[in-house]
Amino acid sequence: MSSNKKARTQPPYELLYWPEIPGRGEFIRLVFEATGTSYKDVSNESKDGMNAVLAIKAEDLTIDSDGNPPAFAPPALRVPGEGKEGKALVLYQTPSILLYLGEKLGLAGEDEADKHWILSHALTALDLNNETHDTHHPIAVSKYYEDQKGESLKKATDFRDNRLPKFFGFFERVLKGNEEHGQGKYLVGRKLSYADTTVWQVLDGLKFAFPKELEAREKEFPTLFGTFYPNVREQSGLKEYLSSDRRKPYGMGVFRHYPELDRQ
Amino acid sequence: MSSNKKARTQPPYELLYWPEIPGRGEFIRLVFEATGTSYKDVSNESKDGMNAVLAIKAEDLTIDSDGNPPAFAPPALRVPGEGKEGKALVLYQTPSILLYLGEKLGLAGEDEADKHWILSHALTALDLNNETHDTHHPIAVSKYYEDQKGESLKKATDFRDNRLPKFFGFFERVLKGNEEHGQGKYLVGRKLSYADTTVWQVLDGLKFAFPKELEAREKEFPTLFGTFYPNVREQSGLKEYLSSDRRKPYGMGVFRHYPELDRQ
Numbered sequence: 001m002s003s004n005k006k007a008r009t010q011p012p013y014e015l016l017y018w019p020e021i022p023g024r025g026e027f028i029r030l031v032f033e034a035t036g037t038s039y040k041d042v043s044n045e046s047k048d049g050m051n052a053v054l055a056i057k058a059e060d061l062t063i064d065s066d067g068n069p070p071a072f073a074p075p076a077l078r079v080p081g082e083g084k085e086g087k088a089l090v091l092y093q094t095p096s097i098l099l100y101l102g103e104k105l106g107l108a109g110e111d112e113a114d115k116h117w118i119l120s121h122a123l124t125a126l127d128l129n130n131e132t133h134d135t136h137h138p139i140a141v142s143k144y145y146e147d148q149k150g151e152s153l154k155k156a157t158d159f160r161d162n163r164l165p166k167f168f169g170f171f172e173r174v175l176k177g178n179e180e181h182g183q184g185k186y187l188v189g190r191k192l193s194y195a196d197t198t199v200w201q202v203l204d205g206l207k208f209a210f211p212k213e214l215e216a217r218e219k220e221f222p223t224l225f226g227t228f229y230p231n232v233r234e235q236s237g238l239k240e241y242l243s244s245d246r247r248k249p250y251g252m253g254v255f256r257h258y259p260e261l262d263r264q
Numbered sequence: 265m266s267s268n269k270k271a272r273t274q275p276p277y278e279l280l281y282w283p284e285i286p287g288r289g290e291f292i293r294l295v296f297e298a299t300g301t302s303y304k305d306v307s308n309e310s311k312d313g314m315n316a317v318l319a320i321k322a323e324d325l326t327i328d329s330d331g332n333p334p335a336f337a338p339p340a341l342r343v344p345g346e347g348k349e350g351k352a353l354v355l356y357q358t359p360s361i362l363l364y365l366g367e368k369l370g371l372a373g374e375d376e377a378d379k380h381w382i383l384s385h386a387l388t389a390l391d392l393n394n395e396t397h398d399t400h401h402p403i404a405v406s407k408y409y410e411d412q413k414g415e416s417l418k419k420a421t422d423f424r425d426n427r428l429p430k431f432f433g434f435f436e437r438v439l440k441g442n443e444e445h446g447q448g449k450y451l452v453g454r455k456l457s458y459a460d461t462t463v464w465q466v467l468d469g470l471k472f473a474f475p476k477e478l479e480a481r482e483k484e485f486p487t488l489f490g491t492f493y494p495n496v497r498e499q500s501g502l503k504e505y506l507s508s509d510r511r512k513p514y515g516m517g518v519f520r521h522y523p524e525l526d527r528q
Contacts, residue, residue, distance in 0.1 A: 059433065063441030069381055069452075070441070072388045072434050082376075089377055093384035095359060100380055112346075113353055116364055117333055120357035124336045130394070138402050139415065140422035151403065151415050158404035169323065170336050177327030177334070188333075 010037055013101075014078040016053045016071075016090075019043035021253040022205070024094050024129070025075045027122075030197040031098060033241035035105040041246070042078075056090060064090065077101070095123055102194040109188055117188045121174060121195035125202045128167045132206065133254045135159050135261055145258070156261035160213050164206070165220070171199055172221040175228055184227035192235055200232040205255035213263040274301055277365075278342040280317045280335075280354075283307035285517040286469070288358050288393070289339045291386075294461040295362060297505035299369040305510070306342075320354060328354065341365070359387055366458040373452055381452045385438060385459035389466045392431045396470065397518045399423050399525055409522070420525035424477045428470070429484070435463055436485040439492055448491035456499055464496040469519035477527040 013032065017025030025041075032039040043049035053074055055061070061070040067084045071092030077100065083089030091097050099119055102108030109115045138155040139148040174187050182188070187195045203224070207214045218225040233242060241247055250257070277296065281289030289305075296303040307313035317338055319325070325334040331348045335356030341364065347353035355361050363383055366372030373379045402419040403412040438451050446452070451459045467488070471478045482489040497506060505511055514521070 060437075061441075062437045068377075069385075069438045070434065072384075072391075072431075084375075084377055089380075091380045091384060093387040095387055096380050096384040099363075099383065100376075111348075112364075113332075113348055116355045116360050119363065120336075120355060120360040121333075123357040123359055127336075134398070139418045140426070142422065142426055151418075154403045154415075158406065162404070162406055167336075170334065173324075173326045174333045177325075 010104075011079050011081055013037065013039040014080075015039055015041050015075060016056055016078060017041075017043060017075040018053065019050060020248055021251055022201075022248050022255070023075075023253040026201055026248075027094050027126070027194075027198050028075055028077065028097055028101070029241075029246075030201055030238065031101045031105060031107055031194050033246075034192060034197055034235055034237045035107065036237050037105055044246075044248075056092070066090070094126055095119065098122055098194045098198065107192060107194040107197070109193055114188050114193075118193045118195040121171075121187050122198040124167070124170065125195070125199040128163075129202050129205070129254055131159060131163055132202070132209065135209075136256050136258060145256075149260075152258075152261060160210065160263060164210075164213065164217065168217060168221045168224055171228075172224045175223045179223075184223045185231040187228075192232070196228070196232050197238070200229060203229055204233075205250060208250045209255040209257050210262045211257070216263055274368075275343050275345055277301065277303040278344075279303055279305050279339060280320055280342060281305075281307060281339040282317065283314060284512055285515055286465075286512050286519070287339075287517040290465055290512075291358050291390070291458075291462050292339055292341065292361055292365070293505075293510075294465055294502065295365045295369060295371055295458050297510075298456060298461055298499055298501045299371065300501050301369055308510075308512075320356070330354070358390060359383065362386055362458045362462065371456060371458040371461070373457055378452050378457075382457045382459040385435075385451050386462040388431070388434065389459070389463040392427075393466050393469070393518060395423060395427055396466070396473065399473075400520055400522060409520075413524075416522075416525060424474065424527060428474075428477065428481065432481060432485045432488055435492075436488045439487045443487075448487045449495040451492075456496070460492070460496050461502070464493060467493055468497075469514060472514045473519040473521050474526045475521070480527060 015025060015028050017023060043053050056071040056076045057073060063069060066087035068090035075094060075097060076090055076092040077097045079089045091100055099108065102118065109118050135156040136145045136152050137148065138151045145152065175184050178187060181190045186192060187199065232238065279289060279292050281287060307317050320335040320340050321337060327333060330351035332354035339358060339361065340354055340356040341361045343353045355364055363372065373382050399420040400409045400416050401412065402415045409416065439448050442451060445454045450456060451463065496502065
């Protein structure tokens with residue numbers, strides 16, 4: 001167990017994701033860590049955990065023994081006792097898992113408007129995450145970067161010149177619009193939500209993947225990079241996690257540092 | 265008003281989206297039409313509706329006069345009276361709007377597991393929608409197709425050979441896993457949900473964009489194309505809508521028919 005502060009009051013949450021990389025699993029981990037919630041990171045913690053990840057997306061699975069549908073892709077969340085007839089619940093798709101955990105763990109806002117804005121902002125950050133992935137895989141996810149490098153150079157140029165400022169400018173405006181309540185530290189309301197952790201993770205990954213571009217851009221978006229980013233990093237729970245060995249280094253996942261794709 | 269069956273009991277829903285194309289607005293329209301819910305399709309119904317669409321994404325907007333954040337992009341949903349302090353609520357991001365309306369209009373399942381599976385399957389269909397868009401814009405959304413045609417030919421080949429069968433196979437398995445309740449007609453439970461309307465719309469768009477590929481593939485996925493697709497099309501509300509002039513033809517939106525990108 002990664003933390004056991006709430007082990008006695010929470011169901012035994014199990015994260016099913018690829019081992020050794022942050023990837024899309026990291027958005028889920030941050031929610032657990034920010035709330036001090038116990039969870040099992042199955043493929044990182046157990047020898048045969050990888051088989052459990054593969055099982056939920058097996059190409060002959062129509063329904064599991066607990067009545068759950070297959071997952072299109074990891075991450076998935078398994079929650080024993082919370083499914084149909086008291087069996088295990090299995091959810092897939094990052095935003096759906098974030099909504100579920102956000103509501104259980106108090107990171108989904110205080111009313112219906114907050115709940116939907118938090119989901120919307122998280123979805124927008126996950127769109128940026130996907131576009132980041134496509135900078136090194138613009139043609140085919142099944143092929144190597146080296147086999148689509150020419151196209152990647154074009155895609156990354158457009159991404160840096162047009163897409164990054166559009167997304168950063170949007171989040172900067174959301175933070176400013178909520179400044180009265182969130183003081184530039186929170187996107188929605190007066191406290192941390194899973195929109196904050198999700199936007200933060202994408203910014204952090206972009207700093208790794210495009211260090212020159214990000215350094216050049218940061219001063220254009222002072223609330224986002226000067227207030228929001230450091231504040232989320234220092235949140236109780238997240239601060240300890242980010243310096244622990246549970247936080248996996250970036251590598252060959254969504255966020256990759258290819259110097260030729262960065263600002264020259 | 266597009267329909268007024270529930271006009272007296274529902275708030276006056278307003279869809280804010282580009283005029284004249286189905287696009288991502290269509291996922292929202294199908295939810296209204298399938299439930300016989302009155303809504304205003306702002307840019308298609310009023311002369312200055314386009315200004316309302318542009319206003320929610322204006323690049324200097326931080327918060328509107330009702331306390332709503334800006335929208336990253338259309339579609340957005342405006343609901344007078346349902347926001348903070350009884351003001352208008354504005355939501356953006358297709359999945360967030362679908363969840364909101366699904367819960368209000370009875371298309372979001374019967375329990376928490378259903379609710380999250382429906383959201384997850386809809387998100388997966390919307391991922392396929394995005395990948396479809398990228399077949400004709402693999403490098404830059406801001407450039408013309410003609411300026412990225414070489415890359416589009418490569419992207420579309422991978423999309424047809426690898427991605428379509430992966431998505432179709434997944435939805436086929438979900439339908440089979442739920443056959444006891446849904447009889448191949450519904451992805452989750454015993455009745456129509458916004459997962460069904462969303463998956464259906466993507467299949468319908470793909471039939472327009474890649475007619476040869478789809479014709480060749482249909483027999484591989486008999487539940488999806490033989491049972492599910494025609495059943496959703498015949499649902500009360502949807503059937504009438506699809507033959508009305510409110511249903512806009514496909515054109516130069518997400519789903520485009522470029523014969524050179526289809527199976528040869």
